[in-house]
Amino acid sequence: MQLDNIDKQAFLESDWQQRPRLIKRGLNNVDLIEPEILAGLAMEEGVDARVIEHRNQRWSVSHGPFEEYESLGEQDWTLLVQAVNEWMPDVHALLEAFRFLPEWRIDDVMVSFSVEGGGVGPHVDEYDVFIVQGAGRRHWRVGERQATTPTYPCEDLKQISDPFNAVIDEVLEPGDILYIPAGCPHDGIALEPCLNYSVGFRAPNQAEWLAQLADMALQTERLKQRYTDPKLSSSTPSHVVTNGQLEQVKQLLKSALDADEFNELILRAQSMSKRPLPEPELPMMAEQIPALLTMNNAMLVRTPGARLLKQADTAHYFANGERFTVTEGAEMLAQKIAELTDEVPMSELAPYCQDMCSQELLAWLVNQGVIELLID
């Protein structure tokens, strides 16, 4: 899948995280899921789904799993399902089109099905999003980044209370794409039954970063340098925390940020997937790889939602919170798998998999749940 009608470099320079953009006919084929399949998915336990209704000027939200949709009628509601890419390979494939952006920033694909009049109301998000128009037509309005006042028309629904000036005010048709930076108000009202795919990006805030990195440091037993006092004076009352002590805490944390292992913690944390990855029943051994390479019914599939990241200018790859350091001989294979979006016959990897380190890398990736081995 490939984005059309956009100069990616120019987009990165002038639009990304700066201003909303409409990309007309950005995608060619947007038939990625049938509404019935989406509705079925929202009936499953463990799938995060909501229905938002807007009737007689009243908003309401209900949470899945759902049992039926008939009672909703034919107007003024929308069904939203989170992380559909983790369940549906065709929806996951949509992410290929956005691989000009950093993989670790991509969160997931939310899919909505709306009937005429359906929408979630005017709101802002804290995250960047591309909204791809699937089937049907929807009227979208988007404003520049601006101060807004939040309002909660009902529980679990955050909107904005004031009208906003739209810089984009268009009826989207299948294949059109909106780019909406964090903080820009937007509102979409369906003109007919329609599907939207939201490719969401994540951007942790400072507190969330600290929490993730602390978890990772505790798990991996890093950043173990302890606080020590600055020079103390016996005349300071015991209950007073001095500026010198506060400085000392902050110096200790600054030296953590500057430590080499801090980069490693960032990469470990960002290589975590949102949900646990599948573990093979038996761990794969590097020694098993040569035989598998010759089987023509063995396929490798990248697990949707699994991340495989490389730290620039190093030989370190990260997945599932773990690190693997490749030797030169395995670099080609690592890159090939990092760029793998679909499935690939095992035999196709044979040329990259002749040395022991490549075989160990492949076994490691299977054991971490980043790729799955299918034999049919």
Place this chain on the structure above:
Amino acid sequence: MQLDNIDKQAFLESDWQQRPRLIKRGLNNVDLIEPEILAGLAMEEGVDARVIEHRNQRWSVSHGPFEEYESLGEQDWTLLVQAVNEWMPDVHALLEAFRFLPEWRIDDVMVSFSVEGGGVGPHVDEYDVFIVQGAGRRHWRVGERQATTPTYPCEDLKQISDPFNAVIDEVLEPGDILYIPAGCPHDGIALEPCLNYSVGFRAPNQAEWLAQLADMALQTERLKQRYTDPKLSSSTPSHVVTNGQLEQVKQLLKSALDADEFNELILRAQSMSKRPLPEPELPMMAEQIPALLTMNNAMLVRTPGARLLKQADTAHYFANGERFTVTEGAEMLAQKIAELTDEVPMSELAPYCQDMCSQELLAWLVNQGVIELLID
């Protein structure tokens, strides 16, 4: 309670966190708890207690609550009970002697009862500690800070494997105090039934600080600035995390460290007690205070383990993770209560409690569980 035979300022300058010290006859009265009471406490649910035995060159650890001690015999075991100060006001009073050190650094008082030959073996701790000799005599050896090799003679018991040179090698008698900085090896063997009080200090490591501060930031909705990308290039492979992106994360976190609210988070975090504080059945209202001040059977007691801290050069007090800003009129009362180690008749506070802000402070402290109001 008062430390003797020590020049506190000199100690802070030359010894604290630097080298072990023996303070002969540092305390006058060390009759703080009877062995039978300690043994009884270790029979209670919720009390953290261990028995360590050393018999026929084999070490073993068992965990409380205990049902009996007869089977242990009269030699070669020691009973250790954590945080005894939170249960026993007389033991808590020992902390008064250490108020020339910052209150937020004090962790708790562990008490051990050992019979002849009893001890935990040679080891190092990650924390500074003062070990007060209570009843009985014990042979203590302490070395300078040095590299040591950990060894685990049994589960839950960390010792060091190599012999160490002792710079202190003495038989401690009641009232003698050892100061042992983090990282200094030490070993104490009881010559007869004896009690030891360990005043422990806490010094979180970098990872622990990050975890505590992240928790506090998430709870109080601080540090909400989000990550944004540096200039991106469409030629960077999606799976590569660039140095520019890593720098951006670290800049975001550095700006968190430099934010004013970061000091506040440190104080909030350090003002938390180890266990939940008692909540009054009904919240106290400032309006109730004037009447209470006139009652001569009303007492205020500082809750053992509750912290009340002041940020230097500000009017901010912190307790139980919360902040209270005092006006000038309430500063005297705040200081009085911060320095309160024992109980005080309510009427004694009357002179400091005439204005509304003082009354609000007092009500707040009762509601946070820092002080308890007793009426008999």
